[in-house]
Amino acid sequence: MATVELTDLVTQYPNGVRGVDGVDLAIADGEFFALLGPSGCGKTTLLRTLAGLEGATEGRVRIGERDVTALEPGERDVAMVFQDYALFPHMTVSENIAYPLRIQKVARGEREERARESADPLSLGALLERRPAQLSGGQQQRVALARAIACHPQVFLFDEPLSNLDARLRLEARTFLKQLQRRLGVTTVFVTHDQAEALAMSDRMAVMEAGRIRQVGTPREVFQRPASLFVANFIGATPMNLLEGAVRGGRIDLGGVSVPLPAGHSGLGDGERVVWGVRPEYVATAGDGVPADEVVEGEVSAVENLGVTVLVTVAVGGRDGEEGVEVRAVLPEDDEPEVGARLRLHPQTARVLLYRADDDGALVEP
Amino acid sequence: MNPVVRTLLSRVGGYVGACLLVVFFALPLLWLVLTPFTPNPTYRASLSGVTLDNFRALVDNPQVWPSIRNSLVLAGGSALLVVALAALAAYALSRVRVPGRDQLLYALLLLSSIVTGTAAMVPLFLMLFQLGLIDRQVGVVLVLTGGLLPAAVFMLKDFVDSVPRSYEESARVFGAKPNQVLRHVVLPVIRPGMATVGVWALVQVWGNFLVPYVLLANPSKQPAAVVMYTFYDAGGQPDFALISTFALVYSVPVVLLYLVVNRRYGFAFQGGIKG
Structure with missing residues (x-):
């Protein structure tokens, strides 16, 4: 078990692109930490730098008490689960799980025993003699996990561990991974581009963009108070209402409303x-x-069914030739309005966040 | 013409053409299989009585078995060397960025046909003479290996390219050293490719006449392909009994090898991981 500390980390590719561009991050012992961001934001590069598969151009990586910046991947005491699981096709499940032990020159008998020990809790006991090609996606993922567990690392690194599973299985695997991590108590860093996955699984998360970390916090903090427009846009199953306006007489004029x-x-x-x-x-x-001054009224322009809720888009303002704005609301299924109907909406003022209308789009703190 | 008739005719024509083609290629094979068992073999493939006398004559010939052994040494040695060197080269070329890598490979591939070709025999002879490798089997193995390597590297690189890098990275994170990554992960995964290239190299050397004929002087070191050339009687007539029987025996190891390898790995001329 160990903490992970990144200081001023920069990872530059030979072509000059900075995959990671000055990252400071401290991950606590036993924490389940998510690196979230759109594709190309550097989250996988950051994970690979942590693993030692990419060399850090600047800055330090510390795992526990050790500075591992210059160490080979195999000397860092981490275990990585790859997006494609990277199971060796010519080895059986048992040999795959025991591979780290084979490298550590553990005797064959003990290897098999420890492979069985890591495989049983993941319900792989009956599959030990199969080859990876004979397993389903979910089983392959569990073999990859068992292999990571078998070498008792200080830190687990997961690169998009759920992205190769179908939607249904992904939800089950999410719960399963979270329980497993809690039970083992091993510090875990996982990369994902799926904000729902990060919110659901992590203890804390970092949102990345263009090689930099834009916000670090618990899923609740990040969801409720996104620190910038980028994060606000990225987090949440339904896109956040973000409307530009100007302060006028103690209110905000959004154009028509x-x-x-x-x-x-x-x-x-x-x-x-x-x-x-x-x-x-x-x-x-x-x-x-x-109160009437808190109501936003307009015409329903679209209704999308989300299951127990509906996402309603309301066109607000737009009178006198002015361009109107659209406000979206998630309403209970029983309140589903007709398209074209007039609708009075009430944004909870206590939940409203203000951002600077510039390129950074930083949150305006009260 | 009625379209049905036309379809029928074109189909009949197609089959007749295919049959002629099959006969064209099958006749020599028929000759190869039948002639060793006929009492008085000629150019004609006919089975007039079955006899094993030809095989007895072959067994009694003092040149036959040593030449088969020589063939095995030359072909086996070259195949092993080609596979070992090509696998390493293919791995390196696949994983390390070398400027102009593809051009280099294509150039080598084009030039390789020259190395073992007729045009290069004189310089090769002189070179081996200087090196003291004339009339030594190791010289022949080296020359043939050199000629086969570029094509072998080209084929094997395709296999290595298809091995996901995550396999190697995964092994590295678990602490595997580069040679362990190669031995535990890369080589086993490309084994079907190595088997294919090995058989291919073996067959190439097995059937090569020119290189051993020129570079080996001592008849006792000559492989089967060269020895077969000496089976003429005193009058300059080909000794059909000996030639046909020897040809059959000569082809057996290659066919066997093909069957064994095909059974074990299945032939693949392109890399690919079965899902």
Whole structure:
């Protein structure tokens, strides 16, 4: 068990592209940590640098008490599960699981025993003599996990461990992985491009973009208070409402519609450009008790069924030749409106976040 | 013409053409299989009585068995050397970025046909003479290996290219040293390719006449392909009994090898991991 510490880490490819561009990160002992980001953001490069498969151009990597920056992958005491699982096709399941032990020159009898020990809890006991090609995707994934477990590493590194599974199996594997990690208590870093996966599984997560970390926090923190427009856009099953407007007379004018300024933002000057953001889940239909100045009213332009909820897009404003804006809300299935109907929405002002309307799009702290 | 008739005719024509083609290629094979068992072999493939006398004559010939052994030494040695060197070269060329790598490979491939070709025999002879390798089997093995290597590297590189890098990286993270990665992961995965290339190299050398004929002087070192050339009687007539029987015996090891390897690995001329 160990902590992982990255200091000023830069990984530059021979062609000059910086896959990782100045990352500082501390991962606690036993933590289940997610690296999340769109493809090409450097999350896999960061994981590979941690594993030692890519050399760090600048900065340090520490695992536990050791500085492993200059060490070979095999000397870092980490185990990695690859996206394609990287099971050796010419070896049986048992030989695959015991391969790390073969490298450590453990005797054959003990190897087989320890392979069985790691395989049994993952219900692979009956498959030990099969070859990887004879296994299903889910079984292959469990073999890859068993192989990682068998070498008792200080840190697990998972590269998109669930992306090769079909949707149904992925949900089961998510729960399973989380339970397994909790039971083993081994520090785990996993890479994913699926924000739902990161939110569901991790203890803490880092959102990456262009080789840099944009936000680190618990899934709840990142979901509720995305630190920038990029994170706000990236996190969440339904896209967040992000509308640009200007502060005017203690309210925010979004063009055709004005909304209240959230509490604690009275310091913003008149005319200042901001982005008003609220998750569709935090927008409800306005009941009778809602003050009129908090209501956003418009015409329903689209209704998407999400199962127990519906995602409703409402065109707001747009009178007098002005261009209107669209506000989305997630409503219970019973409240499903007709397309074209007038709808009064109530964004929960306490959940509204304001961002700077510039390139960084940083969160405006109250 | 009625389209049905036309289809029928074109199909009949196709089959007749195919049959003629089969006969054309099958006749020599028929001759090869039948003639050793006929009492008075000629150019004609006919079975007029069955006899094993020809085989007795072959067994009694003092040149036959040593020449088969020589063939095995030359072909086996070359095949092993070709596979071993080509596997290493293919791995390196597949994994290390070398500027102009593909051009280099194509150039080698083109030039390789010259190495064992007729045009290069004089310089090769002189070179081996300087090296003191004339009339030595190791010289023949080296020359043939050199000629086969580029094509072998080319074929094997395709197999290595198809091995996912994650296999090697996975082994490295578990602490495998480069030679362990090669021995435990890469070589076993490309084994079918190595088997294919090995058989291919063996067959090439097995049937090669020119190189051993020129580079070996002592008849006792000559392989079967060269010795067969000496089976003429005093009058300059080919000794059909000996030639046909020897030809059959000569082809058996290659056919056997093919069957064994095909059974074990299945022939593949392109890399690929079965899912």
